[in-house]
Amino acid sequence: MSSYIANNDQPSPKNFQIYSHGVTDTGHVRTKNEDSILVHDDENVWIVADGMGGHHAGDFASQTITNNLSLFKQHASLDDSILLLEENILNSNSIIRKKSFKLGRNATIGSTVVCVYVWSNFLFTFWAGDSRLYRFRDSTLERLTEDHSYVEELVRMGKIEAKDAEEHPAANVVLKAVGIDDHLCMDFDYFEMREDDIYIICSDGLYKDLDEEKLAPIIESHSDDMTELSEALLASALDAGGTDNTSIIAMKICQKEADV
Numbered sequence: 001m002s003s004y005i006a007n008n009d010q011p012s013p014k015n016f017q018i019y020s021h022g023v024t025d026t027g028h029v030r031t032k033n034e035d036s037i038l039v040h041d042d043e044n045v046w047i048v049a050d051g052m053g054g055h056h057a058g059d060f061a062s063q064t065i066t067n068n069l070s071l072f073k074q075h076a077s078l079d080d081s082i083l084l085l086e087e088n089i090l091n092s093n094s095i096i097r098k099k100s101f102k103l104g105r106n107a108t109i110g111s112t113v114v115c116v117y118v119w120s121n122f123l124f125t126f127w128a129g130d131s132r133l134y135r136f137r138d139s140t141l142e143r144l145t146e147d148h149s150y151v152e153e154l155v156r157m158g159k160i161e162a163k164d165a166e167e168h169p170a171a172n173v174v175l176k177a178v179g180i181d182d183h184l185c186m187d188f189d190y191f192e193m194r195e196d197d198i199y200i201i202c203s204d205g206l207y208k209d210l211d212e213e214k215l216a217p218i219i220e221s222h223s224d225d226m227t228e229l230s231e232a233l234l235a236s237a238l239d240a241g242g243t244d245n246t247s248i249i250a251m252k253i254c255q256k257e258a259d260v
Helices: 058-069 078-103 150-156 162-167 205-209 212-221 226-239
Strands: 016-025 035-040 045-052 110-119 122-128 132-137 140-143 187-192 198-202 246-255
Touching: 016 035, 016 045, 016 226, 035 058, 035 246, 045 058, 045 198, 045 246, 058 078, 058 110, 078 110, 078 122, 110 132, 110 198, 132 212, 140 212, 198 205, 198 212, 198 226, 205 212, 205 226, 205 246, 212 226, 226 246
Parallel strands: none
Antiparallel strands: 016 246, 035 045, 045 110, 110 122, 122 187, 132 140, 132 198, 198 246
16 A cells, blocks of 8 residues: 555645535346445545445445444544554455355455545545546546456556457456455555545446546536436446446535634
8 A cells, every 4th residue: 555644743734525425226237236335424434335246245245344434433643544444444354254254165255445535635545446436627537546457457568458448358357355355455545635626436337338438528517516416427327238236426525614
């Protein structure tokens, strides 16, 4: 993981008001929704988890993560809060591993995760798997996370082009996820937020059928209302095929109004 060193001697930077909304849908093909989302804005935490395992309880994996993180209470120290979030996800990993062992040696249970935590004017994220975090700033959409997937490795090595990744036969193969290994190693990063930033946390159901370049115009058209935005993105993903469970959390960063 990359590291962030808090300097608690510095004056607290400006805070923002965050408006957010999350949606999740089974889609047109799957019979069960194995995704799980958490909008825990009282504690500045937002999570999308995409379970895998089918009849081996992928929904158990994703819900273990969101249920555990729903109990999170941030600390007065940024370092303590970040450490607690990490420990919580690692504990989820242990719980899922124990469930997998009970189901037998051939059981595969796991879940991708993108966990976002906001402290003052910084956004911190942990992730594992191919769920994503995007930022829409100045009319430009940027992916802030790198997929832990086989096809992403092929793209990085120049074996295939990014536009062909979702059509590759191994497009669903993830290399990291919560619960698939005893030792979970997540990626970690942080970003300074700006007023009017919009962040999108999503499972792969959003971009699997809906071309990524189509996301920015949808965000631009619904940039004032996160409920409308998340529902518009979901509707577009379903219209494009809806071949997978789809989960989306939309977050808008606004200047905090001064106390009167």
